[in-house]
Amino acid sequence: MIADGVTRRGILGGGVAVASIALGASPAGALLQAGATRAEGQPIPNGLELPTTTPPPRRLDSVGFAIVGLGNYALRQMMPRFSDAERAHISAIVSGNPEKLARVGDAYGVPEDARYSYETFADIASDDRTDAVYIVLPSGLHADWTNRAFEAGKHVLCEKPMALSSAECESMIAASRRADRKLMIAYRSHFEPHNLEAMELMAQGAVGELRLLRTEQSYRMGPTSPSENWRANRALAGGGPLEDLGIYGLQAALYLTREMPESITATTLQPANDPRFAEIFAQVSSQWRFPSGAVAQLATSYDSAGINMVEARGTTGALIMNPATGYSGQTLTLAGSERREINPGDPRVQFARQLDHLADVIRDDAPIRAPGEMGLRDVRLIEAIYASAAAGQTMRLKPDGTII
Numbered sequence: 150m151i152a153d154g155v156t157r158r159g160i161l162g163g164g165v166a167v168a169s170i171a172l173g174a175s176p177a178g179a180l181l182q183a184g185a186t187r188a189e190g191q192p193i194p195n196g197l198e199l200p201t202t203t204p205p206p207r208r209l210d211s212v213g214f215a216i217v218g219l220g221n222y223a224l225r226q227m228m229p230r231f232s233d234a235e236r237a238h239i240s241a242i243v244s245g246n247p248e249k250l251a252r253v254g255d256a257y258g259v260p261e262d263a264r265y266s267y268e269t270f271a272d273i274a275s276d277d278r279t280d281a282v283y284i285v286l287p288s289g290l291h292a293d294w295t296n297r298a299f300e301a302g303k304h305v306l307c308e309k310p311m312a313l314s315s316a317e318c319e320s321m322i323a324a325s326r327r328a329d330r331k332l333m334i335a336y337r338s339h340f341e342p343h344n345l346e347a348m349e350l351m352a353q354g355a356v357g358e359l360r361l362l363r364t365e366q367s368y369r370m371g372p373t374s375p376s377e378n379w380r381a382n383r384a385l386a387g388g389g390p391l392e393d394l395g396i397y398g399l400q401a402a403l404y405l406t407r408e409m410p411e412s413i414t415a416t417t418l419q420p421a422n423d424p425r426f427a428e429i430f431a432q433v434s435s436q437w438r439f440p441s442g443a444v445a446q447l448a449t450s451y452d453s454a455g456i457n458m459v460e461a462r463g464t465t466g467a468l469i470m471n472p473a474t475g476y477s478g479q480t481l482t483l484a485g486s487e488r489r490e491i492n493p494g495d496p497r498v499q500f501a502r503q504l505d506h507l508a509d510v511i512r513d514d515a516p517i518r519a520p521g522e523m524g525l526r527d528v529r530l531i532e533a534i535y536a537s538a539a540a541g542q543t544m545r546l547k548p549d550g551t552i553i
């Protein structure tokens with residue numbers, strides 16, 4: 150679990166992934182079987198440093214967030230960034246581990262009566278200090294807990310992937326409408342300066358007519374098994390690297406082309422006798438054809454040396470991001486008649502800006518940059534990728550991403 154966290158953080162943080170080897174058994178069962186596992190308390194992540202200063206004073210209209218799932222991403226990345234947000238603060242925490250609740254609650258100044266267990270979570274409905282619930286649980290639990298948050302009358306920020314099936318995504322969108330509350334997917338690259346600049350450059354035709362787009366997101370997963378690590382467990386992680394890492398490349402392929410693919414051809418790799426891949430794929434790659442004629446090649450792996458890159462190649466030049474979508478360290482190069490490095494700002498602003506954006510959506514009814522419908526669209530494409538790989542055939546798609 151920890152080795153996985155370290156290697157994964159390395160690659161998403163733009164660093165070098167740690168290599169490791171494991172061998173074991175058996176092929177996968179049916180894909181996208183979700184909800185088989187419950188939310189359960191986990192140990193405090195190793196070596197965690199908690200804040201020692203009190204949270205900054207907040208605006209009167211600051212949005213209170215309840216954090217559900219106190220794991221590596223919540224504790225090491227997102228929670229520390231709330232102090233950079235202008236209109237968002239941590240109002241409650243939810244965990245199945247009482248010791249973690251106490252230590253994290255004390256460190257972040259969360260009142261004792263705003264520290265919930267998974268069993269007492271429903272009580273948050275009458276807690277007016279919390280406006281929004283941030284779901285940072287394993288992916289197979291996103292749909293259930295998003296729907297519980299809507300039942301409690303709260304807005305939701307849900308981590309990626311939105312869920313493990315399009316049916317789950319549809320249930321989340323329906324729950325949001327029933328509750329008349331906002332649903333946003335935590336696609337942080339929509340708030341990251343290099344990715345925003347890349348979107349702008351592509352919209353301006355900076356590479357001419359786009360022909361070829363390539364995305365690669367990989368690292369080598371340490372020795373583990375489905376019972377030890379939710380990322381190796383099909384019920385909690387779906388097919389594996391695509392939902393976890395490859396989704397950044399999938400997103401980039403869509404926001405850089407501003408097109409939906411009309412067809413997808415895919416392959417997967419699931420080595421035998423390797424406990425890491427007893428239930429998930431080691432590798433997923435796909436080729437997409439867009440109506441413009443452009444082609445995208447997406448590769449993602451839990452079993453190859455680390456990379457996180459996006460490259461768009463057109464008739465007059467290329468746009469290269471490497472690392473492309475990490476927590477920090479992004480680079481953006483425009484290569485044409487001359488080569489230009491572009492540095493539009495510090496990638497680390499993405500975390501607080503994402504929180505402030507949902508606050509603006511809730512307080513000012515601003516349009517959501519990454520709504521549930523976008524998460525659903527992406528999960529439909531993930532389903533098309535797996536369907537193509539399973540059938541050994543090209544899948545033709547409707548403009549909404551469903552298979553024809």
Ligand code: NAD
Binds near residue numbers: 222245287
């Ligand atoms: P993690 O394993 O470090 O933490 C998951 C936490 O969920 C646990 O600590 C525990 O508090 C809770 N949990 C409840 N029930 C659980 C169960 N049955 N099994 C395991 N944990 C359970 O994982 P993480 O890396 O923090 O990922 C959590 C979510 O955040 C995932 O959806 C992941 O895709 C997403 N994530 C997003 C980014 C990003 O950059 N946006 C980065 C990392 C993770």
